[in-house]
Amino acid sequence: MEEARRRIQGGSGVSAVAGVAAEKKDPRARRITALLVAPGIIWMVLFLVVPMLMMVYVSFWTQKTFTIEPTLTLNSWIAFFSSETYFGALLRTIRIWLIVLAATFFLGYPTALFIGLFIKNKTIQTIVLVLCVVPFWTSFLIRVLAWRPMLGKEGAVNIVLQKIGLISQPIEVLLFTEFSVVIGMTQIYVVFMVGPIAFMLSRIDPSLIEAARDLGASTWRIFRTIIFPLSLPGVVVGAIFVSVMVLGEFATSAALSGRKVNLLGNIIVTQVGSLKWAFAAVVGVMLTAVMAIVVAALLRLADLRKEL
Amino acid sequence: MTTILDVKNVTKLYDGEVALDGLSVELQVNEYLSLLGPSGSGKSTLLRVIAGFEMSDAGDIHLAGESVAGVPAHKRGIGFVSQGFALFPHISVFDNVAFGLRHREDDPVRDEGDVARRVNEMLDLVGLADLGDRGINQISGGQKQRVALARTLVADPKIILLDEPLGALDANLRARMRIELRRIRQQLGITFMHVTGNEQEALAMGDRVAVLDNGRLAQVADPDTVYNQPASARVARFLNCYNMFEGRAGDDKQFCVGDASFPYPSPQDASIGPGTYCVRFDKIRVAPATAAPRPGEAGVRATFITSEYSGPSITYFFEGQGNKVLEVEYHLSHRQPEEFSPGSEYSLLWSPGDALVYS
Numbered sequence: 215m216e217e218a219r220r221r222i223q224g225g226s227g228v229s230a231v232a233g234v235a236a237e238k239k240d241p242r243a244r245r246i247t248a249l250l251v252a253p254g255i256i257w258m259v260l261f262l263v264v265p266m267l268m269m270v271y272v273s274f275w276t277q278k279t280f281t282i283e284p285t286l287t288l289n290s291w292i293a294f295f296s297s298e299t300y301f302g303a304l305l306r307t308i309r310i311w312l313i314v315l316a317a318t319f320f321l322g323y324p325t326a327l328f329i330g331l332f333i334k335n336k337t338i339q340t341i342v343l344v345l346c347v348v349p350f351w352t353s354f355l356i357r358v359l360a361w362r363p364m365l366g367k368e369g370a371v372n373i374v375l376q377k378i379g380l381i382s383q384p385i386e387v388l389l390f391t392e393f394s395v396v397i398g399m400t401q402i403y404v405v406f407m408v409g410p411i412a413f414m415l416s417r418i419d420p421s422l423i424e425a426a427r428d429l430g431a432s433t434w435r436i437f438r439t440i441i442f443p444l445s446l447p448g449v450v451v452g453a454i455f456v457s458v459m460v461l462g463e464f465a466t467s468a469a470l471s472g473r474k475v476n477l478l479g480n481i482i483v484t485q486v487g488s489l490k491w492a493f494a495a496v497v498g499v500m501l502t503a504v505m506a507i508v509v510a511a512l513l514r515l516a517d518l519r520k521e522l
Numbered sequence: 523m524t525t526i527l528d529v530k531n532v533t534k535l536y537d538g539e540v541a542l543d544g545l546s547v548e549l550q551v552n553e554y555l556s557l558l559g560p561s562g563s564g565k566s567t568l569l570r571v572i573a574g575f576e577m578s579d580a581g582d583i584h585l586a587g588e589s590v591a592g593v594p595a596h597k598r599g600i601g602f603v604s605q606g607f608a609l610f611p612h613i614s615v616f617d618n619v620a621f622g623l624r625h626r627e628d629d630p631v632r633d634e635g636d637v638a639r640r641v642n643e644m645l646d647l648v649g650l651a652d653l654g655d656r657g658i659n660q661i662s663g664g665q666k667q668r669v670a671l672a673r674t675l676v677a678d679p680k681i682i683l684l685d686e687p688l689g690a691l692d693a694n695l696r697a698r699m700r701i702e703l704r705r706i707r708q709q710l711g712i713t714f715m716h717v718t719g720n721e722q723e724a725l726a727m728g729d730r731v732a733v734l735d736n737g738r739l740a741q742v743a744d745p746d747t748v749y750n751q752p753a754s755a756r757v758a759r760f761l762n763c764y765n766m767f768e769g770r771a772g773d774d775k776q777f778c779v780g781d782a783s784f785p786y787p788s789p790q791d792a793s794i795g796p797g798t799y800c801v802r803f804d805k806i807r808v809a810p811a812t813a814a815p816r817p818g819e820a821g822v823r824a825t826f827i828t829s830e831y832s833g834p835s836i837t838y839f840f841e842g843q844g845n846k847v848l849e850v851e852y853h854l855s856h857r858q859p860e861e862f863s864p865g866s867e868y869s870l871l872w873s874p875g876d877a878l879v880y881s
Contacts (some may be wrong), residue, residue, distance in 0.1 A: 424575060425608035429677065430596040430626025439625055443612045 266502065273495035282491045290492045294500070300481060304500060307477045310396060310467075311460045311508075317400040318456050319449070322407030326448070329408070330415025331441070339416060346405045354402070358469045361398050365389040365470075390472035398470045403459055407452035414448030415441070447516045457508050461501060478504075526551045526713050527572070527681055532581035534567055534737075541567040543737035544581065549681065549713055554704075556716045556728030558748075560760060564737040565717045566605075569683045572715070573602040586680065596626065601679035605686045607670040609658045615669050616641055616654035622677045644672040647706060664695040668702070675710065684716045688723060700726055721761050725749055733757045755798035755880040763803050764878075765848050770796040777879060780843045784820040785874040797881040803851035805876040808838065808860065811867040821871035824848050826862040838862065840870060 276285040294300045325346075333339045349357055364370045365388040372384040387393060418441065426436045464479030473480075478501045485494035527549035534542040541564045549555055559565040570576040572583060574595030583590050590598050609618050619641045623631040631637050645651050648668035653661060661669070667687060674682055687703075688696045700723065707714055718724050724731050725745040732742040733753075741753035752758040759766060769779035775792050776783035777799050784799060786792045815821050824840035827847075836859050838850045848870060852859060862868060 419606065419608065421604045421606055421608040422610060424595075425602070425604065425673075426610070426621065426625075428573065428575075428595050428600075428602050429622035429673070430628060431621070432627045435625045435627070439621070440610055 269495050269498050269502075272492060273499050275492045275495075277490060277492040280489050290496045293493065294496045299476070300497070303476050303478055303481050304504075306392075306475065307461060307479075307501075308504070310392065310399070310475075310477065311457060313396050314399045314403065314460045315453060315456055317396065318404045318407040319453070321400065322404045322452065323411060323449070325404075326408045326411035326415055326445075327441075330412035330445075331418070336416075339412075343409065343412060346408055349401075349405075354465065355469070357402060358398050358466050361394060361401075361470055362389060365394050365397065389470070390474060392471070392475050394470040395467045395475050398466045399460055399463060402466065403456045406455035406459070407449075410451040410455070411445055411448035414445045418444050447518055447520075450512050450516045450518065454509055454512050457512065458505055461505050461508065524551050525549065526586055527715075528582075528584040529568075529572065530582045530584070532568070532571060532578045532583065534564070534571055534576065534578050536567075540737050542571065542578070545734075545738055546581075547732055547739060547742065549715060552707075552711045552713055554707060554714045554716065554727060554729045555732060556718060556724040556730075557732045557734055558718060558721060558724035558760060559734030561719055563734045565719075565734050566685055567737075568734070569602070569685050569715070569717050573600050573683055574598050575602075597628070599680045601674035601677065601682040603670050603674050603682065603684045603687055605689060607666045609666055609669055609673070611658045613658075614654065615645070615650065615656050615658065615661065618658065618669055619644055619654075619673045619676055621673060626677070640676055641672075644676045647675070647709065648672045649702070663691050664699060667691060667695075667699060671703075671706070675706070675712070679712065681713045681715060684714065686718055687716065688718070688720070696723070703727065721763070733760060735760070752800075752878070755800065758798075758800045758878065758880070763851075764800040765803065765806070767799040767801075767846075768796070769799055779822075782822050782843065784877065785818070787874050787877045787879060791879045794879045794881045797879055800878045800880070801872050801876065803837065803849045804835075804853060805872050806848075806850045807871045808850055808862065809869045809871055811869055813869060815869065815871050818873060819871045820874050820877070821869050822848070823867055824870050825867050826864055828864065829862070831859075840868065842870075 272282065273290055274286045274288065275282045275290075276287045277290060329339055329342050329346075333342060362369070366372070367384045367386055367389070369389065371388060372381075375381045376384065422440060422444075423436055426440050431439065462479050463477060464483050467475045467477050467480055468483075478497055482494050482497050482501070485491075485497065525548050527547075529545065529547045531544045531546055532542050533540070533544050543564075545564075545568065547555075557565050557568065567576065571578045574590065574593065585598060585600070595602075610621065613621075620637050623637050623640060631640070642651070642654070645654055648671055650665060650668050650672065653665065658666065658669070671682075671687075684703075688699055691699060703714070703716075704727070716724075716727055718727075725748070728745055730742060731745050731748045733740045733748065735754075735756050740757045741748055743751075743753075748757070749761060749763075752761060752764075755766065758764040767777075767779040767784075769777050771793050772778035772783050774783070775786065777786055777794075777797075779799065786794070809815070809821075811823060822842055824842040827839045827841055829839065830837045834855065835851050835853045838852070840848045840850065842848045850870060
């Protein structure tokens with residue numbers, strides 16, 4: 215997931231520089247541009263393009279019990295698509311990603327709206343945004359595992375609900391299900407949705423909203439026609455952050471599902487653990503392809519270059 | 523003449539600071555009132571209170587005879603063009619102008635054909651007929667100004683409030699927009715109230731000019747009166763075309779400034795002081811230090827610093843007593859430019875009848 219994020223940032227950076235070069239016809243300037251771009255390109259080729267091509271290549275190698283051999287075969291790919299477990303994991307990954315994406319958006323947007331638009335003071339705005347990041351001061355594992363005493367059969371949620379008298383039996387599906395995985399992921403990743411949206415919202419000139427109101431538009435109209443469209447680039451950036459991280463997730467699902475919910479990330483971990491490199495490569499290629507499609511689709515929603 | 527807007531004793535406080543101090547002003551139908559004031563004089567606050575973006579702490583505002591207390595901004599029938607134009611950057615020029623018609627709560631125009639007709643009519647009026655499809659970032663500052671105006675005009679407001687509408691434009695565009703604004707207004711017969719910190723703009727645009735000072739109106743009059751007979755020394759200072767001398771009444775029916783003394787403009791002014799003696803830049807004649815003043819002329823000695831040529835006129839800068847900068851303006855259609863040598867002393871002379879004295 216790190217790789218994919220770097221690719222997005224690196225990719226737009228390179229094209230921006232190339233755009234400047236195209237404008238200037240002066241050969242000297244062009245040489246300097248090439249010189250400045252070279253280290254970035256070399257880096258990306260060595261550490262991103264080549265490894266990715268390697269991964270595609272390795273996915274066609276032949277798997278022996280503990281080794282792989284460079285004899286090309288489709289066996290690993292056939293195994294992936296014919297197995298209920300593995301193909302099911304792909305579908306599950308996509309389903310959980312969509313649910314978490316929706317949850318982070320519907321939780322994150324109102325939060326961002328409050329921070330970016332309703333808090334006028336820039337200092338307080340920054341303080342509140344930093345407060346959102348406070349959970350990150352504890353380690354990832356602790357944050358995820360903390361959900362166990364919350365959601366467990368004898369966890370906080372069940373105890374409270376029982377004391378109030380809303381339920382007589384503890385709800386068992388809270389933990390070690392897809393539900394708990396979604397809860398855990400949403401809590402961890404929602405801040406990546408809040409940040410970019412709050413940033414875009416705080417850049418909206420208050421006089422625009424005033425003007426819209428003076429022209430007679432209702433609050434809901436103003437939100438729909440002015441505020442939301444202007445914050446859309448923030449939504450897209452937030453969605454890319456969340457998507458790339460959720461699609462590559464394996465730790466949250468391992469810790470909160472009792473290993474019952476296997477995502478593509480979990481499969482890669484187990485396959486690599488049992489030295490099934492070729493098969494792990496197939497899953498890796500699939501995961502990368504899904505991410506590429508998702509990111510490309512999200513980028514079509516808003517022209518991010520205009521915002522730079 | 524009927525009064526369309528009647529502002530009575532409006533007071534507005536910000537954190538205990540007085541922004542508007544019992545201000546009253548009336549606007550007639552189809553009048554163009556320009557409101558001149560330095561920054562911090564409360565001029566933008568007044569507009570915002572009239573528009574309904576801010577609530578006044580005391581006083582009444584009546585629009586066409588009815589109180590607007592408690593009426594929200596968009597139901598007042600007042601158009602407001604803000605300083606930065608506040609155009610919606612993500613939609614086209616056409617959609618910006620159409621915004622009010624399509625999206626207003628009360629009686630939105632549902633028929634797109636009707637919207638198109640009215641928007642195009644308005645774009646035509648402001649001279650942007652071909653630019654409807656452009657994005658806001660693809661048009662110039664002057665064009666943005668016109669879009670902002672068209673967006674407000676299309677809703678047929680009774681009054682339009684303009685908050686420093688020409689402030690963001692360069693001098694050339696300013697002059698052209700001034701003419702445009704006049705033409706549009708004559709065509710539509712709408713009442714305009716125009717806030718500005720620029721004295722030339724205020725004088726050029728307004729049927730009447732209101733000068734705002736510390737949250738109060740210092741003077742409301744036609745431009746000629748404001749320019750030639752400012753009501754107070756502070757008004758004269760805002761006009762930025764008077765040399766001002768602080769001084770006191772002398773013994774010999776003269777106004778004393780330091781060790782110089784000037785005759786009073788007229789006998790009834792005599793004995794005013796301590797006060798301010800004002801001489802307009804273009805009423806002064808520069809003579810060599812040795813030349814004798816003509817009979818009855820008043821004058822001071824000053825050292826020439828530099829000059830500034832601006833086409834139809836030239837401004838000479840002198841340094842008088844106490845490092846005071848004095849300005850002399852020659853309108854070149856009446857006078858020949860003169861060469862003065864920097865650092866030399868000259869006499870600045872005027873006839874006392876052209877001066878003004880305020881206590």
